[in-house]
Amino acid sequence: MKTTRAKPKDEKKPSGKRDRNKEKTKQQILAAALELFRKHGLEGTTTKQISQKSKIAEGTLFNYFKTKEDLALYFFQKETSDLIKWFAKEERLQKAPLPEKLFAIIHRQLEYITPYEDFIGAVFFRSLQAHSKLSPLSLESQELRLKYLRFVRDVLQQAEENEEIPRVGEMGAYAVGLFYVGIVMHWLHDGSEGKQKTLALLDRSLNLATKVLKKGGWDW
Amino acid sequence: MGAGIAGNYLAYQMRRPFVAAKKNEEERGTLQRKNAKQIREGLQELRGPVMKLGQALSMQTHMLNAEAIEELAGLQMQAPPMHPTLMRAQFKSAFGKYPDEVFRSFELEPFAASSFGQVHWAVTKRGEEVAVKIQYPAIRETVKKDFQMLRTASFLARVTGHLSEPVVAEVQRGILEETDYRKEAQNLEYFGKQLKPLGFVHVPTPYFELSYENVVTMSRMKGLRMQEFLQTNPSPELRDKIGVNLSNLFFYQLFKVGALHADPHPGNYLFNQDGTISLVDFGCVKYLKPEVVRCYAQFWSREWVHNAPLYAEITKVIFGPQFSPRDTRVRRCMNDIRTFYDEFHPLTRTTETLELADPKFMAGLDRLLRALPKNKFISPEFVFLSRTELGMCNLLHTLKARVPMTQIVRQWMPQTYADKAQSKVL
Numbered sequence: 001m002k003t004t005r006a007k008p009k010d011e012k013k014p015s016g017k018r019d020r021n022k023e024k025t026k027q028q029i030l031a032a033a034l035e036l037f038r039k040h041g042l043e044g045t046t047t048k049q050i051s052q053k054s055k056i057a058e059g060t061l062f063n064y065f066k067t068k069e070d071l072a073l074y075f076f077q078k079e080t081s082d083l084i085k086w087f088a089k090e091e092r093l094q095k096a097p098l099p100e101k102l103f104a105i106i107h108r109q110l111e112y113i114t115p116y117e118d119f120i121g122a123v124f125f126r127s128l129q130a131h132s133k134l135s136p137l138s139l140e141s142q143e144l145r146l147k148y149l150r151f152v153r154d155v156l157q158q159a160e161e162n163e164e165i166p167r168v169g170e171m172g173a174y175a176v177g178l179f180y181v182g183i184v185m186h187w188l189h190d191g192s193e194g195k196q197k198t199l200a201l202l203d204r205s206l207n208l209a210t211k212v213l214k215k216g217g218w219d220w
Numbered sequence: 221m222g223a224g225i226a227g228n229y230l231a232y233q234m235r236r237p238f239v240a241a242k243k244n245e246e247e248r249g250t251l252q253r254k255n256a257k258q259i260r261e262g263l264q265e266l267r268g269p270v271m272k273l274g275q276a277l278s279m280q281t282h283m284l285n286a287e288a289i290e291e292l293a294g295l296q297m298q299a300p301p302m303h304p305t306l307m308r309a310q311f312k313s314a315f316g317k318y319p320d321e322v323f324r325s326f327e328l329e330p331f332a333a334s335s336f337g338q339v340h341w342a343v344t345k346r347g348e349e350v351a352v353k354i355q356y357p358a359i360r361e362t363v364k365k366d367f368q369m370l371r372t373a374s375f376l377a378r379v380t381g382h383l384s385e386p387v388v389a390e391v392q393r394g395i396l397e398e399t400d401y402r403k404e405a406q407n408l409e410y411f412g413k414q415l416k417p418l419g420f421v422h423v424p425t426p427y428f429e430l431s432y433e434n435v436v437t438m439s440r441m442k443g444l445r446m447q448e449f450l451q452t453n454p455s456p457e458l459r460d461k462i463g464v465n466l467s468n469l470f471f472y473q474l475f476k477v478g479a480l481h482a483d484p485h486p487g488n489y490l491f492n493q494d495g496t497i498s499l500v501d502f503g504c505v506k507y508l509k510p511e512v513v514r515c516y517a518q519f520w521s522r523e524w525v526h527n528a529p530l531y532a533e534i535t536k537v538i539f540g541p542q543f544s545p546r547d548t549r550v551r552r553c554m555n556d557i558r559t560f561y562d563e564f565h566p567l568t569r570t571t572e573t574l575e576l577a578d579p580k581f582m583a584g585l586d587r588l589l590r591a592l593p594k595n596k597f598i599s600p601e602f603v604f605l606s607r608t609e610l611g612m613c614n615l616l617h618t619l620k621a622r623v624p625m626t627q628i629v630r631q632w633m634p635q636t637y638a639d640k641a642q643s644k645v646l
Binding site for chain 2: 092096097192195
């Protein structure tokens with residue numbers, strides 16, 4: 001694979017239009033890749049196929065995504081950005097109790113990944129490998145993780161201020177992040193119609209967790 | 221929950237010797253209310269079959285005290301509802317779309333929430349007012365697990381024969397069927413057609429195109445629930461009229477339809493000022509075997525008292541082939557049932573009205589209900605029939621209605637048996 005070093009973010013001074021075009025191309029590549037991943041899986045899809053499907057020359061493709069893992073990371077970046085934008089617009093949810101807010105957030109994430117179940121399964125497997133960019137320990141995935149954790153932390157902080165739960169600090173956001181990973185694992189193996197069991201597990205565990213927190217915070 | 225209730229009871233017992241009798245009564249009432257509240261809250265959280273058990277208990281007006289009944293009555297329509305996000309997710313898992321994409325308008329707040337699902341008012345795109353019942357997620361699995369636990373917990377009762385496996389299996393079948401909303405839509409259509417000749421019963425019309433396994437859409441029904449209806453201070457005539465209609469409804473279903481709306485908790489009956497009844501929730505329906513319907517009529521005609529082969533035939537249907545008709549317990553139970561029916565719809569007093577408010581009547585029913593399990597007789601075929609009959613008795617008792625019961629039974633019973641009964645009277 002050709003290695004073209006991408007310019008660090010702060011070196012770039014692109015115009016708005018240039019930025020928009022770049023983003024459009026990235027999305028074009030991602031849409032083509034996701035369709036191919038759905039058909040042939042993450043491992044079975046070649047860069048050549050993505051290039052043909054997205055009608056973008058292979059060389060240009062590498063300028064945007066050096067590896068399929070970069071593409072997967074971009075998918076999750078988009079997912080997180082969309083999630084945050086969506087939540088900010090949901091006025092009713094802003095006033096909802098914490099279990100409902102967290103349910104809505106995680107359910108929204110699950111809805112986003114639903115069409116790409118096989119792809120998510122493959123990504124999950126890859127993320128367990130220490131050298132993978134998708135690993136939660138990799139430098140490449142840190143920005144994305146922090147963005148998600150900050151967002152969850154804000155939601156929890158609001159609940160703390162409303163005295164719905166005692167102060168849980170940053171650990172609360174980490175706990176929700178881990179919980180989400182567990183739910184995705186369950187969701188991937190859930191064979192029930194409409195993923196009913198995952199919905200039930202999500203609802204019951206969030207209610208239970210909030211009740212436990214209300215009873216005694218972390219000090220039980 | 222168990223520990224909390226035991227704690228309340230211990231505290232009461234420790235204080236008891238030190239307080240006066242009147243104060244003691246008050247404290248006992250408070251304790252019972254407190255315990256009933258804890259039980260209600262616990263059952264509400266658990267939903268599913270255990271909440272059904274609480275609903276059944278709330279109908280035992282003759283067995284439990286007023287405080288407990290009042291608390292448990294809350295279970296009839298008020299389970300903690302799904303929050304709007306979960307409800308929408310659950311709806312989408314069935315339809316592939318959100319409610320606001322399917323309906324012209326959809327109320328996010330549920331009108332009622334029960335053991336398996338909750339009901340929302342909505343308006344279809346064609347402008348029809350409908351009720352949409354949405355099931356809690358994975359409730360079928362919950363039911364199966366609850367029954368697994370029930371089987372473990374009731375091990376001793378099953379060994380001693382007080383609770384037989386066929387009875388547990390029949391209850392499980394009935395409750396699992398309640399979770400299939402497509403089946404409920406079919407039941408609505410069936411009962412809508414079958415009960416039309418009665419004229420005074422309204423059954424919701426199902427919308428098959430808007431119904432799935434865990435979402436069912438039906439026309440919206442009008443009427444007041446029992447407690448709301450009683451608050452309007454209905455006249456004795458209206459109470460009697462509704463009592464007569466309820467009795468007609470039961471015996472018409474039994475003898476003419478051969479199938480019963482078998483979930484008789486008060487939340488499923490809506491009463492109107494013109495005496496008509498709106499019947500909702502057709503999840504639990506019992507399609508009766510012809511021999512069971514025949515057995516009820518044969519029993520009532522009392523012909524079996526002097527007819528040994530018929531007596532043997534009836535006992536075989538009621539108690540099962542494993543019991544000999546000569547068994548003393550069988551004879552005792554047959555006499556107990558007969559004693560109750562002599563009060564409930566006596567052969568000889570054809571025009572007399574039955575005073576359902578009379579505590580003597582409910583005491584008789586209580587005696588019978590205690591006698592049957594004590595003698596280890598609970599027939600699976602009769603579980604839902606007895607439940608519906610008991611439910612009707614409780615509704616009539618709460619209404620304080622006066623009903624010419626014998627006349628009503630005669631009206632719907634197959635003519636042969638009614639004639640036989642008539643000849644016996646003569």
